[in-house]
Amino acid sequence: MKILVAVKRVIDYNVKVRVKADQSDVDLNNVKMALNPFCEIAVEEAVRLKEKGTAEEVVVVSIGPKACQEQIRTALALGADRGIHIEADTTPDSLAVAKLLKAVVADEQPDLVILGKQSIDSDNNQTGQMLGALTGMPQGTFASEVVVNDGKVDVTREVDGGLQTVRLTLPAIVTTDLRLNEPRYASLPNIMKAKRKPLDVKTPADLGVDTASNVRLLKAEPPAERSAGVRVADVAELVEKLKNEAKVL
Amino acid sequence: MSILVIAEHDNKTLNQATLKTIAAAQQIGGDIDVLVAGLNAQSVADNAAQVAGVHRVLLADNAAYEHQLAENLGDLVAKLGADYSHILASATTTGKNFMPRVAALLDVAQISDIISVESADTFKRPIYAGNAIATVQSSDSIKVITVRGTAFDAVAGDGGSASVEAIADVFASDKVEFVGEQLAQSERPDLASAPVVISGGRGMQNGENFKLLESLADKLGAAVGASRAAVDAGFVPNDMQVGQTGKIVAPQLYIAVGISGAIQHLAGMKDSKVIVAINKDEEAPIFQVADYGLVADLFEALPELDKAL
Ligand SMILES: Cc1cc2nc3c(=O)[nH]c(=O)nc-3n(C[C@H](O)[C@H](O)[C@H](O)COP(=O)(O)OP(=O)(O)OC[C@H]3O[C@@H](n4cnc5c(N)ncnc54)[C@H](O)[C@@H]3O)c2cc1C
Numbered sequence: 001m002k003i004l005v006a007v008k009r010v011i012d013y014n015v016k017v018r019v020k021a022d023q024s025d026v027d028l029n030n031v032k033m034a035l036n037p038f039c040e041i042a043v044e045e046a047v048r049l050k051e052k053g054t055a056e057e058v059v060v061v062s063i064g065p066k067a068c069q070e071q072i073r074t075a076l077a078l079g080a081d082r083g084i085h086i087e088a089d090t091t092p093d094s095l096a097v098a099k100l101l102k103a104v105v106a107d108e109q110p111d112l113v114i115l116g117k118q119s120i121d122s123d124n125n126q127t128g129q130m131l132g133a134l135t136g137m138p139q140g141t142f143a144s145e146v147v148v149n150d151g152k153v154d155v156t157r158e159v160d161g162g163l164q165t166v167r168l169t170l171p172a173i174v175t176t177d178l179r180l181n182e183p184r185y186a187s188l189p190n191i192m193k194a195k196r197k198p199l200d201v202k203t204p205a206d207l208g209v210d211t212a213s214n215v216r217l218l219k220a221e222p223p224a225e226r227s228a229g230v231r232v233a234d235v236a237e238l239v240e241k242l243k244n245e246a247k248v249l
Numbered sequence: 250m251s252i253l254v255i256a257e258h259d260n261k262t263l264n265q266a267t268l269k270t271i272a273a274a275q276q277i278g279g280d281i282d283v284l285v286a287g288l289n290a291q292s293v294a295d296n297a298a299q300v301a302g303v304h305r306v307l308l309a310d311n312a313a314y315e316h317q318l319a320e321n322l323g324d325l326v327a328k329l330g331a332d333y334s335h336i337l338a339s340a341t342t343t344g345k346n347f348m349p350r351v352a353a354l355l356d357v358a359q360i361s362d363i364i365s366v367e368s369a370d371t372f373k374r375p376i377y378a379g380n381a382i383a384t385v386q387s388s389d390s391i392k393v394i395t396v397r398g399t400a401f402d403a404v405a406g407d408g409g410s411a412s413v414e415a416i417a418d419v420f421a422s423d424k425v426e427f428v429g430e431q432l433a434q435s436e437r438p439d440l441a442s443a444p445v446v447i448s449g450g451r452g453m454q455n456g457e458n459f460k461l462l463e464s465l466a467d468k469l470g471a472a473v474g475a476s477r478a479a480v481d482a483g484f485v486p487n488d489m490q491v492g493q494t495g496k497i498v499a500p501q502l503y504i505a506v507g508i509s510g511a512i513q514h515l516a517g518m519k520d521s522k523v524i525v526a527i528n529k530d531e532e533a534p535i536f537q538v539a540d541y542g543l544v545a546d547l548f549e550a551l552p553e554l555d556k557a558l
Pocket residue numbers: 013037038120178449450451452453475476477478479490491492493494495496506507508509510511512513514517527528529530533545546547548
């Protein structure tokens with residue numbers, strides 16, 4: 001079995017991003033970047049399937065500026081076998097990413113495609129589902145458990161009401177939720193080894209995909225700030241304030 | 250303009266979330282049709298027909314739609330939605346699951362999780378865990394949108410008298426099969442709509458201690474939530490997680506107990522009207538957003554609070 005994992009370069013999750021003074025966008029200058037946490041979980045799941053002997057090869061793909069290759073190398077250090085970088089000046093929107101991934105799927109013919117459920121920058125939560133529709137593959141989104149068996153994959157999904165399990169016929173798409181696994185740390189020897197693993201670079205034009213977007217960002221504003229309120233001395237004062245000042249009890 | 254709203258339901262009753270999505274649709278303006286896709290879901294269609302402002306209800310009643318599988322629902326909505334200017338669903342796990350498929354099938358973008366309607370083509374939505382609010386404009390012929398429930402006031406569930414029309418289209422993928430589900434059973438109100446939410450974090454130490462919160466919740470008619478750390482540690486199930494990647498809540502009163510206040514947690518609750526934080530660390534970032542902060546050991550404060558209420 002071959003697994004394709006899509007990984008995105010995003011702001012590090014510990015960074016609190018700010019908008020630019022002219023409100024044209026968020027300010028990513030000198031901000032620490034990293035592998036999207038959900039993508040890290042996706043890579044880990046694929047590597048575990050390989051270690052179990054279920055998969056033979058794990059291919060990672062990332063779309064965006066040249067610097068994405070850092071995140072591809074991270075994924076290779078975590079155990080993926082080879083990388084594909086689709087180089088674009090800016091990161092395309094989810095629909096364009098899904099179209100590019102569809103072209104990669106057509107080339108690579110993976111049995112399973114694993115993506116994160118959400119990128120922590122756009123908070124879109126849509127690329128995996130879009131890829132499912134474009135390729136006609138079934139999907140198991142927000143996965144907290146993935147069991148591959150006999151041409152099928154059982155995916156346990158985290159839904160609002162609890163958990164749901166679906167059985168998909170391969171090839172299929174899985175998007176990861178936080179509790180699917182706990183990603184390992186890359187060891188130094190593996191980081192060194194990752195530098196020698198193959199990494200192919202392509203462009204959207206090579207894949208025949210137009211990445212123009214019909215959605216324009218007009219403005220990015222800071223959210224309404226909450227100001228810190230008061231400290232209460234004890235429970236009695238808290239209850240008094242909630243009753244008489246906030247009037248919520 | 251004409252808008253198709255996809256109903257969220259359990260085949261028996263219409264979910265509150267749909268009334269909020271219809272509110273967003275009304276702000277866009279135009280005729281609003283509601284699609285109910287389910288199995289033996291006539292009662293949901295009847296509910297939807299009574300909602301104020303609904304023009305028409307479409308009922309697709311078939312086993313293929315019983316579990317809202319994204320493959321089947323995606324195909325159905327893409328077919329029915331092709332004649333509308335906007336397609337809206339709630340940004341619940343169901344809406345998030347099938348709507349991007351609809352967008353891709355129609356070759357348009359999806360605008361996720363909107364919090365305001367600026368005009369028929371311009372919307373606001375939070376990005377970067379709510380640390381920025383983006384205003385986006387779409388020139389797509391059909392706008393496919395998911396709606397954040399906490400940002401809109403529900404329309405009235407009565408006063409309407411829409412017609413109900415049967416839809417015969419059946420899309421039943423043979424590549425997906427529903428195996429089962431484990432749904433949380435709770436007598437308490439739903440997290441998404443409760444007027445009061447009490448959440449516990451890693452500071453609760455174990456699942457047993459959540460009883461301290463439950464007892465308070467019962468007195469206040471509150472729902473109980475949790476931070477990711479509490480869910481990851483196995484104290485409570487995943488459906489209780491509040492945050493960027495969990496549930497978004499905006500109750501009248503949010504009480505955070507033993508929660509440090511990471512940005513990912515704040516993203517899910519900082520639009521609450523009144524926030525109370527109980528934490529023994531006076532430096533905890535949660536105090537920066539709390540209207541009332543109590544620096545205390547929760548194991549002392551909670552029993553006292555319980556007695557005082
Ligand atoms: C991609 C991603 C997505 C995430 N999504 C979410 C999300 O949706 N929701 C979410 O919540 N988190 C999310 N997180 C995790 C988040 O970053 C934090 O790790 C998490 O919110 C911390 O939970 P906590 O506050 O319970 O735990 P901690 O940060 O460990 O805080 C525990 C707090 O309890 C206090 N405490 C301990 N004992 C007591 C006591 N006896 N009395 C009083 N106070 C006490 C401590 O002072 C401390 O402040 C996400 C992380 C990532 C990377």
